[in-house]
Amino acid sequence: MSRSAVVIGASMAGMLAAAALSRVVGTVTVLERDHLPTSPQARKGLPQGRHAHILLPSGRDAIEDLVPDGGVRKRLLAAGAREMALTSGLVTLGPEGWYRRWRHASYPLIVCSRDLMDATVRDAVLGSTGVQIRPAQAIGLLGTAQRVTGVRVAVDGQEEDLFADLVVDASGRGSRLEHWLAELGIAGVPTDEVDSGLVYASRIYRTPEGAEAFPLTQVTADPFAAQPGRSALLMPIEGGRWLVSLGGTRGGEPTADSEDFVRFALGLRHPIIGRLISRAEPLTDVTLSRSTRNERRYFEKAKVWPEGVVALGDAVATYNPVYGQGMSVAALGAQALSRELAKTGITAPGLSRRVQRAAARVVNAAWTMSTSQDQWFPGVRGKSPTAADRILTGYTRRMTRVATSSYRVTAAMCRVTTLQGDALRLLHPALLLATLNGPVLPPLSGPPLTAEERAVLRSLTAPPA
Template identity: 45%
Template sequence: MTHQPTGHTRAVILGGSLAGTLAAAALAPHVAEVLVLERDRTLPETAAPRPRLPQAAHAHMLWSGGADAIEDLLPGTTDRWLGAGAHRIPIPNGMVSYSAAGWYRRWSETHYLIGASRDLIDWGVRTAALAIPNVRVRTGMTVTSLVGDASKVTGVRVRGEGKEGKEESVIDADLVVDTTGRGSKVLEWLAQIGGPVVEETVVDAGVRYASRRYRAPEGAEADWPVIHIQADPREGKPGQVVSIISIEDGQWHVSLSGTRGGEPTADEALFEEFARAVRHPLAAEFLARAEPISDVVVYGRTANRQRRFEKAAMPAGFVVLGDAATSLNPVYGHGMSAAALGAVALRDTAAKTPVNAPEFAAQAQKAVVRPADAAWLLAVGQDRFYPGTIGKAPSLADKLAARYVHRLSRTAIGNFHVVKALTDVMTMKKPASVLGKPGVLFAAARGLRRPLLKGPELTEREQSILDREPLLRGPHEDAGRVGR
């Protein structure tokens, strides 16, 4: 049931990005007012970049688990994205993926992802959330501290720009939700009010991104698969990855990434060379037939960081959601989906317990962390194994789990039941526990039902792109053709 707000119940959301606007949508049915406080002076009314979202320049995967959660919170958002040029890409048949175990077959559709720029995804959510009647936003607001004490947060102190210059004021709230991302000052804010010390774990593989956009070749602007060449953590060397994702305006969003010791650079001349040097040159062959239309942008704040607020004696009236609680290496594409599923958990908690009840925040914090925990395990289960990773070394249990996942990945190449289970977990539609079900265990023990593929499965249309001459002749002009 939905608890109808009594009196003037106010929820204050810190941050107006994806996690913040989803939190606003989650709480709107359960409070009289939702106030979003955003540090930027303006929020774009179109799918335009935001100055405090540098990671938006890199390719994003919004898996079906996250997209479905957003649609649940804000019905019609998927149509808004697609109407603005985003793509609904079926999985696994819409993905040409070279895993650590080999090439995946392109089985029939079980899931999907949204192919779009981060700017477009944020715009679609922001437009819907800020249209809710009891949601409003104040821009140009910098949060300087929490108001309250170790037992309860009662609001926030903010600094805004007024006629007299920088003006400080207090905004009262029945609930404060921090969604300010990786740069959150939440630990500092808690210390200022005598709050708890929060357990924090960091696993940092030193991942660096380099991304640019290409104009898709003629005939490849739509209904185009994700091209994804993964790293193999078992090789004992830096992991290097390349992904090509179709986005709006007939463009490909291309991201390279490398762990510590194997990072890409911002040098445009080396961009496609890096793509060619990963475990298979397929992506580079496609890029050689597409036109780059942007500069190369690099980004390096990619450490996995987990703060266990749900285990601490947190003050009532305060919840932390999104990257401020659990930030993830973006290469696995789970940040947006984890935030969306966390917002659904926040909404569902508010449907059971009034947001101004003393126990609400603790219940909500435990609920929102569950999808984030699942994404955390997927990320650190790989990142711990790369050379130079900062953080706890893999335990025996970690090594056994990694061996089992590799076995599943290999089995999935020839077993639809296993690829369905792995994709359930990867797209965040189901928890990782499904990989331990008897049918999956039996399939893993039995092994491949069909042989490994010798190369990527390409359609005639996809192969026809590779059959064209490269647009620019260079040192790789005599490289062998990929595919047939």
């Protein structure tokens, strides 16, 4: 008998979950309430698309694995996305100083607009699988506390019941799953929230002539400075543009005022990004986002979990976006679904519980990384450091300082921050020793730019008023 699955949401988690399901299920329908553009364009259901998005290598690999005939990486690069390797292709001021750009460290990030990423993944899945998208809004679940049997949808003002063997909720941070489960009699899903009050402000500029090869540049916030964390990221995106995103935690927020934008970037721990954009031509207004909380629903810990439903992506957890994890966690979650389906098929008892637990392991890594930093910002809500946090943070801060001068330590940390390795590996005796010994080179006194990049920066810097 042909099986069917319904996925709610046609963004990163939804399209990749659909690709995973299409390997074992006859009919996969993705429900999307938003109007989906046919080319890379902003859409209402993806407001975060106006802000800088980086795809980690773990996310890239998961996408290639889930959509092997989709050629996502190739299509992105052909459309103007760039691959920029950690650390050679980035200029980064971290909390403990400037990172050196090691030529042999290779953790390639994919850098492009989120709209291009969204359209490319969607096209690749639709073009290489039998997945169908149906314009409809999911408004509830069908079934009982023991088994979900489908979704109630609203289409053009009419309600309809759609039955399926498996429902995947990939409807993002605004997911109503908790509420829908409560309607079936399942309550008490544990939740958690760590909120630094971060505000993102983003603006697109035309890349100034001569600056086309300038690397991705970031000045990160220092969570340990006992003042609001303020940061900026400048990333080259397709179409000869720079997408610049500023961030400020509670008490240090950027505003939507375009006059403030360059001022904010110039006032950071280093003014490099402010200098790069001070005379650049803005192509958009400033857009703000306050959707930056670390917020988690521990579905895997619910006492009762019905067969026939799983949640993936932002519907499970969201993170402070500066760590660039959400899309990759969504892709890795879809990969967890794919693995469980391959092991047991779609009708095996306990499948949804196993998928939820497997997806939670990826979430744990991203959650720990994000919240263990955010808890240090002044005015943070939801978590304050324990004695154990203080010891661990002392160690990771020292390791981060060592990483600014050591390829081996940088590479080990990159593996973890790009979600490719277990954080416990950072306690390996060789790394412990390197950390205890301290930095082997003096700190850099300024951004590690090549002679050409320095010349570009000089040429772009406005003369003082």
